[in-house]
Amino acid sequence: MKIISNKGGKELKLSFRKVLGVAFIIAALICIYFAFLQQEKYIQGNAEYKKIKQTATDTPSDDSKHTQDFQVDWNTLKTQNPDIVGWIRMDPSVNYPIVQTKNNSYYLKHGFGKSYNINGCIFMHADNKSDWSDPNTIVYGHNMINGSMFGNNKLYKSKSYTEAHPYFYVYTPSGKMTYTIFDVMTVNDATVPYTIDMQTKEDFQSYLDTIKKLSTYQMNVPVTTDDHIVTLSTCTNHGRQRFLIQGVLTNIENNNRVGGGD
Incomplete structure (x- = not known):
């Protein structure tokens, strides 16, 4: 009787496992390399x-506090980028210039200096008036994994967090505007909450009625057709869905030394 050895088969299986192990190691190293590059982009941004x-800016040493010591050097900013239309501050970590250009795509991947920046910019909708006088002004920012830009805005999905941090602030060369948050919502991009062109008070009232129905929750903050609101928009992890925080203008300080606080 002839005995057939399976030694060759075992060696083949062993070789295959070694190749597979090396492949996994190479794949892991590639992943680590690209993760490192991504982290470098975050750091640079x-x-x-x-x-x-x-x-x-003259930022207080404790940047988490919206103190009266905060000031903006508008001449310096305009020299660096004439697209500047404001500066936004908001708990827990939003503290950025706001720009506006002729489209809503350029500043998705360009920083304030107009070079590539993974963070992009905080920017106003291209069709809004740059003086913040529209009934609804839309401001966009990326939902960055590291919490930069509008990455920490997700905290406002909790009503209790909004109750503890009810304001955000927009600074312009004319002074400081305080916005009181009145609702948040998760909606699809380019739907009713993104409406800008409202010709009449009836149009605005219809808009306010619609967003009330769409909101995740409402704060006890009155909003009328005589008001001006700002809609802060950032992406989510679900395709076209966007998370919105909406605030109504409740105070204006017309001076150059501007600050504020909760």
Whole structure:
């Protein structure tokens, strides 16, 4: 009787396992490499805005506090980028210039200095009036994994967090505008909450009635057709869905030394 050895088969299986193991190691190293590159992009993107804060604002040492010591050097900002239309501050970490250009795509991947920046910019909708006088002004920001830009806005999905942090602030060369948050919602992009062109008070009232139905929750903050609101928009992890925070203008301080606080 002839005995057939399976030694060759075992060696083949062992070789295959070694090749597979090496392949897994290479794949892991590639993933680590790209993760490192991504992290470097985050660091570089954040560094640009850190430098802007250092050179163009007088930011308090405790940046988490919206104190009266905060000031903006508008001449410096306009020299760096004439697209500047404001500066936004909001708990827990929003503290950025706001720009506006002729489309809503350029600043998705361009920083304040107009070079590539993974963070993009905080920017006003291209069709809004740059003086913030529209009934609804839309401001966009990326939902960054590291919490930069509008990445921490998700905290406002909790009503209790909004109750503790009810305001956001927009600074312009004319002074500071305080917006009181009156609702939040998750909606699809380019739907009714993104409406800008409202010719009459009836149009605005219809808009207010619609967003009330769409909101995740409402705060006890009155909004009328005589008011001006700002809609802060950021993406979610679900395709076209966007998370919106809406605030109504409740105070204006017309001076150059502007600040504020909860």
